Amino acid sequence: MPAIPPDDLGFVLALSELAYCNPFQPERLELERRALGADYRAEESVAWSRTAATAHTERPNVARLTERADAAAERVRAAIAGGQTPEPRELGLYEDLASYVLYYRHLAGLTPAGLAGHKSAVAGVWRRFLADYRRFFAACPADRLACATPQHLFACLFQLRRAFSQIFDCILGDSLPAAGLRGKVWQSIFTHDMRRYRRTLYRRMAEFSTLVTGPSGTGKELVARAVALAQYVAFDPDAEAFTAKPDDAFRPLNLSALSPTLLESELFGHARGAFTGAVADRAGWLETCPAHGAVFLDEIGELAGAVQVKLLRVVQDRVYSRLGETTGRAFAGKLIAATNRDLAAEMHAGRFREDLFYRLCSDRIETPSLADQLADRPEALSGLVLLIAQRVAGPDAPALAAEVDAWIATRLGAAYRWPGNIRELEQCVRNVLVRREYHPRRPAADGDAAPAWLKGAATGELTADELLSRYCTAVYARLGSYERAAQALGLDRRTVRAKINPQLLESLTGGAGPG
Numbered sequence: 001m002p003a004i005p006p007d008d009l010g011f012v013l014a015l016s017e018l019a020y021c022n023p024f025q026p027e028r029l030e031l032e033r034r035a036l037g038a039d040y041r042a043e044e045s046v047a048w049s050r051t052a053a054t055a056h057t058e059r060p061n062v063a064r065l066t067e068r069a070d071a072a073a074e075r076v077r078a079a080i081a082g083g084q085t086p087e088p089r090e091l092g093l094y095e096d097l098a099s100y101v102l103y104y105r106h107l108a109g110l111t112p113a114g115l116a117g118h119k120s121a122v123a124g125v126w127r128r129f130l131a132d133y134r135r136f137f138a139a140c141p142a143d144r145l146a147c148a149t150p151q152h153l154f155a156c157l158f159q160l161r162r163a164f165s166q167i168f169d170c171i172l173g174d175s176l177p178a179a180g181l182r183g184k185v186w187q188s189i190f191t192h193d194m195r196r197y198r199r200t201l202y203r204r205m206a207e208f209s210t211l212v213t214g215p216s217g218t219g220k221e222l223v224a225r226a227v228a229l230a231q232y233v234a235f236d237p238d239a240e241a242f243t244a245k246p247d248d249a250f251r252p253l254n255l256s257a258l259s260p261t262l263l264e265s266e267l268f269g270h271a272r273g274a275f276t277g278a279v280a281d282r283a284g285w286l287e288t289c290p291a292h293g294a295v296f297l298d299e300i301g302e303l304a305g306a307v308q309v310k311l312l313r314v315v316q317d318r319v320y321s322r323l324g325e326t327t328g329r330a331f332a333g334k335l336i337a338a339t340n341r342d343l344a345a346e347m348h349a350g351r352f353r354e355d356l357f358y359r360l361c362s363d364r365i366e367t368p369s370l371a372d373q374l375a376d377r378p379e380a381l382s383g384l385v386l387l388i389a390q391r392v393a394g395p396d397a398p399a400l401a402a403e404v405d406a407w408i409a410t411r412l413g414a415a416y417r418w419p420g421n422i423r424e425l426e427q428c429v430r431n432v433l434v435r436r437e438y439h440p441r442r443p444a445a446d447g448d449a450a451p452a453w454l455k456g457a458a459t460g461e462l463t464a465d466e467l468l469s470r471y472c473t474a475v476y477a478r479l480g481s482y483e484r485a486a487q488a489l490g491l492d493r494r495t496v497r498a499k500i501n502p503q504l505l506e507s508l509t510g511g512a513g514p515g
Contacts, residue, residue, distance in 0.1 A: 002084075002090060003084045003085070003086035003090045003091075004086070004090050005076075011068060011069075011072060012072060012076075012096075012097050014034040014035035015035050015065070015072075015097055015100060016097065017031050018031040018032065018035060018065075019096050019099060019100045020096070020195055022186050022187060022190075023164065023186065024179060024183040025179075025183040029043070032061050032062075035065060035068075036064055036065060036068070039064050039068075040061060043059070043061070058108075066101075066104045069097060069100050069101050069104070070101050070104075070105075072097060073097050073100075073136065076094050077094075077098070077135070077136055080139045080140065081138070086140075088144070091144055092146065095137075095145055095146055098136040099147070099157070101136075102129060102132055102133060102153070102157065103157045103161070105128075105129075105132060106125055106128055106132070106157075107125070107129075107157050107161045110158075110161055115161065115165055115246075116247045117233070117241075117242045117245055117246040117247065119240070119241040122241060123240040123241065126154060126235070126240055129154055130150055130154075133150040133153065133154075134150075146195075146198070146199070147198065150237070151234075151235045151236070151237045152234075152235075155235040155242070156198050156202070158235070158242075158246075159202075159232050159233070162230050162246060163186065163226075166230050167185050167186060167226050168182070170219075170222045170225065170226055171185065171219065172384055173373050173380055173384060174377065174383055175368075175372075175374070175376040175377040175380045176376045177372045177376055178368065178380070181223070181367060185223055185227060185365060188227050188363050188365060189205070189226075189230045189231070191205075205231065205334070206291065206292075206333055207318070207334075208334070208362050208363050209315055209335040209337065209359060209361075209362060210224075210227055210336045210337070210364070211300075211336075211337050211338070211360045211361040211364045211365070212224055212338040212339075212365045212367065213338070213340070213343075213366050214340065214367030214369070215340055215421055216340045216423070217370075217420045217421035217424055218421045218422060219367055219421075219422055220298070220367055221296065221298060221338065223338075223367060224250075224252070224298075224336045224338060225252075225296075227294065227336060228250040228251075228293060228296065228336060229246070229250055231246075231249060231292040233246050233292045244292055248293070249290060249292055249293030249294060249333075250293065250294060250296065251285045251289050251293065251295045251333075252296040253266060253295065253297055254298045254299060255297055255299045255300060255302045255303055256298075256482055257497075259493065259494060260306065260307055263303075263304075264310070264323055265284065266284060266285060267284050267285055267286060267297075267311075268284045268286060268320050268321065269281075269282050269283045269287050269322040270322050271323065271324035273324060274323040274324025274325075275323065278323075278324070281322075282322075286320050286331045287322075289331070289332070289333035290332070290333060291333060293333045293334070294333055294335065294336050295333060295334075295335055295336070296336045296338070297311075297335065297336070297337040297338070299338070300337035300343075300360070301341035301343060301351075301352060302483055303352075304483070305351075308353045308356050309353070312353065312355060312356045314335065316359055318331045318332075319331065335360070337360050340480070369418075370384075370418040370421040371417045371421075378414060381405075381425075382401070382405055385401045385404045385405055385425070386398070389401040389404065389429055392426075392429055392430060392433060393433060400429070400432070401429075403432050404428060404432045404438075407432055407437065408428070411437075412438075412440070420440075424440065428440075441508065457470075469499045469501050471489075472485065472489060472495075472496050472499040472500060473499070473500050473501045473505050473508065474504075475488055476505070477505055477508035482496050482497055
């Protein structure tokens with residue numbers, strides 16, 4: 001007699017696949033439909049995304065799945081406890097079913113303190129989880145379970161919850177391009193095969209670098225943060241705590257904002273006396289990054305050639321040395337890099353190393369532009385405006401969002417391309433909040449007169465220093481790199497940085513800025 005009742009088998013088979021699928025891909029909804037059958041309720045969108053209405057509520061189909069899974073798990077548990085020996089395939093299906101129930105009973109509703117891994121919040125969850133784990137698997141041979149220790153299963157399910165929260169709450173939009181981005185981020189964390197990940201890869205994913213590409217203002221840092229803050233952290237059952245703080249894992253570094261020497265010091269650290277001003281030993285970010293964390297190198301296309309060589313050693317051998325030292329040190333974390341540059345063109349021009357590029361892009365994510373999202377689903381704009389308004393204005397968000405929607409509809413129109421992407425949309429919301437208006441930079445048409453700053457030079461209204469400042473800003477806004485601007489202008493990059501006029505730069509870039 002089977003341990004899984006025939007009436008439950010179809011549901012359990014579908015749930016077994018569902019428990020290990022990517023929750024942000026369309027297959028998730030198809031598996032829900034297969035598991036629930038006639039109880040499945042079609043939803044408004046195929047993109048599982050955060051909206052103002054769904055930020056903290058469970059989807060109805062998930063609630064139905066959880067209720068049925070809980071009842072089915074109890075029936076199979078009772079059959080096994082009563083002496084029914086499960087076949088190997090049945091045991092695997094039951095383990096998947098019980099794991100699903102354990103997740104939704106104990107981890108799906110974690111508070112922010114629990115997600116941060118605070119011991120006081122986690123210890124009680126662990127004890128309740130452990131009691132249920134033992135109850136579900138008391139009559140099962142431990143050596144036949146795929147996840148033989150409760151602490152590893154707890155750590156895996158906790159990681160699932162953190163990953164879902166990071167992706168769902170931070171990567172916004174209910175268009176298919178946005179949904180696809182969330183699915184790619186999930187794969188960057190767990191790969192396409194979550195069973196293999198749980199068996200072995202959870203120990204090795206830090207060895208795979210991630211390269212995030214896409215237009216300026218599309219949320220590349222949010223993607224990097226989601227990947228970094230969702231890595232596996234082991235759980236210590238004796239201490240009833242995680243072995244490290246899950247929320248202490250992100251080390252962002254903007255490469256375009258630092259000179260090569262300062263960048264090397266920040267990244268690799270330095271020994272006392274390595275250069276003028278190095279009065280003491282200093283650990284760099286590669287050294288302070290925990291094993292479950294990530295160093296995020298923003299604007300990787302700006303990296304000087306000499307530093308590229310040193311970074312290649314980190315990516316290839318996971319070893320680095322502090323400035324002024326020859327001793328090799330091991331890098332335990334993960335590297336995530338981002339750029340809005342065409343690295344293929346950079347390699348062709350000899351400015352970016354091919355070997356470094358191919359080492360970085362073993363895992364690659366491309367962020368979609370806001371125009372691509374709206375081309376798929378124009379009505380997604382109002383949802384994004386409301387979500388941004390909630391961050392900016394709190395309880396007053398609906399009124400602010402209505403003002404922004406009205407301004408966009410009457411002054412910008414549906415055809416506006418949002419060249420600054422999500423970052424520009426955020427600026428629009430803030431401008432309407434402060435001034436009740438938003439005026440983006442419009443690209444000059446062919447044949448237009450010279451820009452305003454150049455007119456001032458033509459009429460002799462600018463000092464030499466003002467002219468240099470505005471010219472440096474214009475060249476930097478066009479090239480998007482201090483290094484390139486310095487080469488074009490024949491100046492030191494530090495001089496270019498010092499001459500940048502922030503107000504002019506904002507007007508030239510539509511508020512998006514380079515990178």
